[in-house]
Amino acid sequence: MVTRTAPSRLTARERARRTARSGTPRSVPAPLLAPALIAVAFLVLPLAGLLIRAPWGHLAAALSGSDATQALTLSLWTATVATGVSLVIGVPLAWVLARTSFPGQRLLRALVTLPLVLPPVVGGVALLLAFSRVGLVGRYLDDWFGLTIPFTPLAVIMAETFVAMPFLIITVEGALRSADQGFEEAAATLGAKRMTVFRRVTVPMIAPSLGAGAVLCWARALGEFGATITFAGSFPGQTETMPIAVYYALETDPNAAIALSLVLLLVSILVLVSLRDRWLRGGSVQ
């Protein structure tokens, strides 16, 4: 049979590369290349704009404004507490979802992961309906303990936990499902009761996923906006977190907004670096 394609030119280097990677040509077909480049530009240009427009000379001044420092401090500690709370109550829930079966489990899993896809504002409204002074639960908290949650730092933590905990739960549940249960059986034959197995075998073996899930959860909590502003408001020093501060600063002091955004961008990059082994290796996302 006669080939119809004209011969193409293969340099020695390209030949070596194709041999090593078994044959895929390096060149990208034009119909794929153009949209891909547009996507890159769309994702990278705004971030580049942020860097270019940044008031590098006045960065320190812009950030040292009392509002900015307060917002940063508030964001860091509330996100950390929200992550801690998620670990304490979310990991046991992940275990229950991964290791037991009971009627309605699928429904429960759907409910637990709902905040992942729910618009955060809706989450904030829901929290408000449950915990406000006239809310479902909030009414009794107010009557019995005189405890008012909305528009306090506690409300910030609750909003962040509500939105971020599902990230931790699904990461840990996946790890628990794929973990080799043979090790847990071995621990049982060695005399370990179920809690000992969990503490000394299960948790250490899923530690990498636990760490990744916690970082993911923390990053999500740090960036939380919609649920927080709905349920906790935006009182500087009390409930005004970084994203909310950025939003308001943009109207009054654009330079401060850019500076605050840069800080959040830096934090995001750090998060990505800490997850690089899992996410940047290419191939499947675990």
Add this chain to the structure above:
Amino acid sequence: MTPAPSGGLIVDAGVRRGSFTLTVTLAAAPGQVLGVLGPNGAGKSTLLSAVAGLIPISAGRITLAGQVMDDADAGTFIEASGRPVGFVFQNYRLFPHLTVAENVAFSPRARRMGRRAATSAASHWLDRLGLTDLAGRKPGQLSGGQAQRVALARALAGQPGLLLLDEPLSALDAGTRLDVQTELKKHLADFTGPSMLVTHDPLEALVLADKLVVLEAGRIVQQGAPEQIARQPATDYVAKLVGLNLYTGNADGSLVALTEGGSFVTASHGLHGDVLVAVRPSAIVVSNQHPRPSSARNTWPAKITGLTLLADRVRLDLEGQPPALVDVTPAAVAELSLGPGSQVWLMVKATELEVYTRADSQPA
């Protein structure tokens, strides 16, 4: 910590898992190594899991040293963590996040020993299995043979009254297997309680076990002393494992009419009724012409259907009445110009035939 009381294991139980049913009745005395031999899917691992308490039985009971571990009728069940059992798993299942010393100390600690007591118990076992130099390593840094010793040390450090071993040598390469096997035999001899060793390797079973149980499709088809099973296999599976030709037939004095056709003259056993006849492949003589009368009492024609080279000899697969596997030297193959389709004569002396009834091979 006092050692767990040693005593016999008695299993008289059934386990149902989906459509598979395991039914076994067996016993292992203190100090005895009970080998459980069988093909994949025979239920060997299910049996070990049931004894260890990883799965409950669905009928009957399991007792160890007179104590009920599991009783399906009474509903009694001791959880795996509460049984005085040491389990060496097929792929060892050493905890990858713990060092060798921490792996070995795991059981003493889990059984509520103080940290210091657990460490000293662990170092005792590390020393006994020659692992002291490896104490600080992680399981990922061990060779197969070393990992096997750590798994054994970890199981023994819990002072078990019963030792269970699931294919303990199957993860090793052929080179180290023999050394580890010799060592394992020594440690099994030192263990005072009963041991149960599951394997699909007949040689391993013959070398390590004092008593054998052959499991096929969830049932015990034969049990007894290893040498007896090697000489008088009860099923085709066992015969294949120990490398014997096995025939079923009906005996009438010294003459046995074979089910597959043909008959054998045996050194009279005075047997009547259903019998089994076992013959070593090397005991059968091959000739390419009708042999002259000789002392061999059994002569029959056969056709070669296959030849396989086995190290120093050639195994012939022969069709005839009865069919047979015969071992000859490569030189004989050349000299007699044997090949697929060759018509030959087979001869075997009556004294080379092991004749027995099925009941013989299954003493209660």
